Amino acid sequence: MTRTLTLLLALTLGSAATAEQVTVFAAASLKTALDEIATAYEAASGDTVVLSYAGSSALARQIQQGAPAQVFVSANTAWMDVLQEDGLIAEDTRADLLANRLALVAHGPSAPVEITPDLDLVGMLGEGRLAMALVDAVPAGLYGKQALTTLDLWESVSGNVAQTDNVRAALALVSLGEAPFGVTYRTDALADPGVSIAGLFPEDSHDPITYPMAARTGQEALAQPFLTYLSSPEAAETFETHGFAVLGD
Structure with a gap:
């Protein structure tokens, strides 16, 4: 059987x-x-x-x-x-x-980057925004803020964050080109052909997902x-x- x-x-x-x-x-x-x-x-x-x-x-x-x-x-x-x-x-x-894993996703194809404290994320954004789920409530946003804080990137980038009600809404902003980059789960990026994974956050930069x-x-x-x-x-x-x-x- x-x-x-x-x-x-x-x-x-x-x-x-x-x-x-x-x-x-x-x-x-x-x-x-x-x-x-x-x-x-x-x-x-x-x-x-x-x-x-x-x-x-x-x-x-x-x-x-x-x-x-x-x-x-x-x-x-x-x-x-x-x-x-x-x-x-x-x-x-x-x-x-x-x-799951936490990912930095990009609109369209993207060259891979290593996500470390040396990453010039503000420079990568230019005049654009970093799409994230609500950073004080939604898990993807909480994990993302925690990771960026651990890597000493949050203070510099926080003023450039566009917050959404959930992680799929953040993904959609990147997929549509409304934001050049976003923080989502790896699985979200795999589900949307309009984005690519620029890099994965170190697993020790945030609580286990x-x-x-x-x-x-x-x-x-x-x-x-x-x-x-x-x-x-x-x-x-x-x-x-x-x-x-x-x-x-």
């Missing part, structure tokens, strides 16, 4: 007789990979997945305000910690799913089949194809 057929049978037998709908709140950087995974899950299970993407901070606040999500996948552990402290996620369903997932408290029955699928070999293959590192136990 093939692995895919085994998974299909497990999903079918583990589901209710009628199809279910699971609402997933997920960090914007997951969109390309998670859209593909959700389609495969729907085909295997017969259930419907409703995906809502935004910055992790915005999604966490929506859950705090009672938004009807069954699953939350954050782009950092801090926002998941907030919800756990509020009793809004089922702690025993929480798991670290993925890791970790994506935890969990079920909303009281929604475990609806959430667990999809959480299980996110940890499956099939989903792992898709995540890796899109540039994520899959975290194991």
Whole structure:
């Protein structure tokens, strides 16, 4: 019996007789990979997945305000910690799913650069802006500000930053040529042919980029089949194809 057929049978037998709908709140950087995974899950299970993407901070606040999500996948552990402290996620369903890298992305083709304290980022920008997700709230912006600060680049470049609501919006500014450079995840750059990766930030310049997932408290029955699928070999293959590192136990 093939692995895919085994998974299909497990999903079918583990589901209710009628199809279910699971609402997933997920960090914007997951969109390309998670859209593909959700389609495969729907085909295997017969259930419907409703995906809502935004910055992790915005999604966490929506859950705090009672938004009807069954699953939350954050782009950092801090926002998941907030919800756990509020009793809004089922702690025993929480798991670290993925890791990512932080990248300096450029509009169109770009010569590679080494991101060190000696990088003349202001000079590279010229009259342009550095596109970043909200630097005091959205994980990609938090990681980016932390990295630039560690490298002693933040003070010089902070006045040239264009902030956006989420990392995909920052990516779009660069892709469209509205900003010559931006700070996004590596996976975002791989998803958009309008940008190139100028360089990767040193991993020790910022906290580890970790994506935890969990079920909303009281929604475990609806959430667990999809959480299980996110940890499956099939989903792992898709995540890796899109540039994520899959975290194991």
